[in-house]
Amino acid sequence: MKKTALMFSLLMIASMILSACGGAAGGNTIPVGGIGELTGDIPAVGASFKNAAEMAVQEVNDAGGLEVGGKKYKIEFFIEDNAGKADQSASAAQKLITQQNVVAIIGPNASRYAIPASEIAESSKVVLITPWSTNPKTTLDANTNQPKKYVFRACFIDPFQGRVVAKFALDNLKATKAAVLYDVASDYNKGIAEFFKQTYEENGGQVVAFETYTTGDKDFTAQLTKIKEAQPEVIFLPNYYSEVPLQIQQAHRLGITAPFLGSDSWGSGELLSLCGSDCEGYYFSTHYAPDNATPVAKKFIDAYKAKYGSTPDDVAALTYDAFGLLWQSLQTAGKVDRQAVRDALAQIPKYEGVTGTMSFKEGSGDPIKSAVILQIKGGKFVFFANAAP
């Protein structure tokens, strides 16, 4: 009995070593990794990510492959689930890099998962493009505060988004007293709340309540009662789509009538079904507006609709763009090589994406691009305004 167990574990180890050495690089395929929130607390994000990723890969493969340096390569796509956990994001990145030998990783999406995965990618010198992580820390080294060399994103960052929403509250809504309620345990929510506060106060606004909670809370009545006491003219909720409906419904039950503002985490179709009529009329900043699409975006939206039967949300659009950025940098690099792809990506002069035109400059993994403000109207997301960088 013992001997069999020993033999078995030896076999296991041997096969692990073999598969690690073998890898998928070389040959006629390019291995690309993906990490998504397929289960856990924001599975709608993972589902959009998976849909758009598979579509992007299939488009290339259906066209006979991606032409890199005069040779056509098929894309081999490996998707890993991080289960909505930071540690599993890191181990998924590790697995993709060492076992599947991927050229680059797309994902994870939420900042709290993208940051741990990006640490692994950076230290292994493998390009990681996160579609949706807007926290500045994702592309910055935690120790030196210098930009990471191998980590990029397809979206704008929170300081920009915080600024856009703060300006919108002041200029468009003419609100000078704001309250904020945010998840203090999540990098994304915390970052954006702080940048909102900073910009709002620099521009003459007053943040009368700055309240927090932690991930998983469902009862916000204490904080909302406190916010009600402070009598804000607008309330900013930079929180995920699964929590926002609870917060707004509880606020309405407490008799709060001030309008609510949100950030790109609101942009999931799930928000509309969870919120019902409670979110009607409120605004949030995000990456693109399906109803105000450019020709490139329109082509993507139509293809996505035909394939999955729903309008792609911002995660899907950004995921598609992240793959687009990778294809373009592979082609510019002219060879399937991790370092060459990184160098090409770092200086993309112009990429015409679904979520607008973006460009990269050496020394930062953050693209230069603009944002839009959407309004929830008649149970739909409707384009309201553009916000340039």
Place this chain on the structure above:
Amino acid sequence: MIYILQQSLNALQLGSIYALIALGYTMVYGILTMINFAHGDLFMVGAFFCFIGATYLKLPFVPTLLFSMLGVGLLGVVIERLAYRPLRQAPRVSAVITALGVGIFLESVVLVIYPYPQHIPTLIPNVTWNVGGITVSSLQVIIVLLSIALLVMLDFIVRRTMVGMAMRAISWDRTVVPLMGVPVNLVISATFFIGTSLGAAAGTMYALAFPVIDPYMGILIGWKAFICAVVGGIGNIRGAMIGGFILGIVEIMVAAYLPSTYRDFIAFTLLLVLLVFRPYGILGKPRPQKV
């Protein structure tokens, strides 16, 4: 003044839900000296039964509540029969591990059926009244009144009925009582039924108050309710109620007057301090180990 009254109302709502869940822990412990760690997940299943009743069966509020209580109550009985009864003579740690396993099983089953957070439709029309500056919602009133009614009913069952007397007798001595002709298995099943259906009632009301539900919603709440049961004195029914309301009040008041980030930290520090001075909980009595 109005502010503190408003916050007290919030505390009462949260506390009554904690109290209802804490009862499930304390009843099972009282009778089996076993901690049913799957109870938080049974609470979650209660919320999902409420979702099924309200969304698919289109039931109004009261039938939904009864549907959830009955369904989860029976589930509790089945779990006891299949998972816990075979281990009744086994070391206590086996039962605890089994309970954790049952909890993970319930989470996973619900996750397979409903991978996305689900939205509960409005069963109770949302009416808010302004009582001297305090905003009171119809939902708050129903949750608080219904919880108190259930607590009073339970207290009556345990203290004034034959089943209740049998429960108390078994928790007093599990070896001798069967010799007196008390059907132990039946009484234990009844205890599980009552305990888990109270958890389901809490789950239903929680789902109505916070209408976004997911398969992991029971974990943290379950821990908190377990702590309420311990603080009140585990095994003691009135203690669990008191513990639930104490945690509700502390949590809301900390968030009301201090940065809300400190809420769990201060709430649990206070509970720890309390346990230092009363290690058996507020109403608990030391149980000498019989040799």
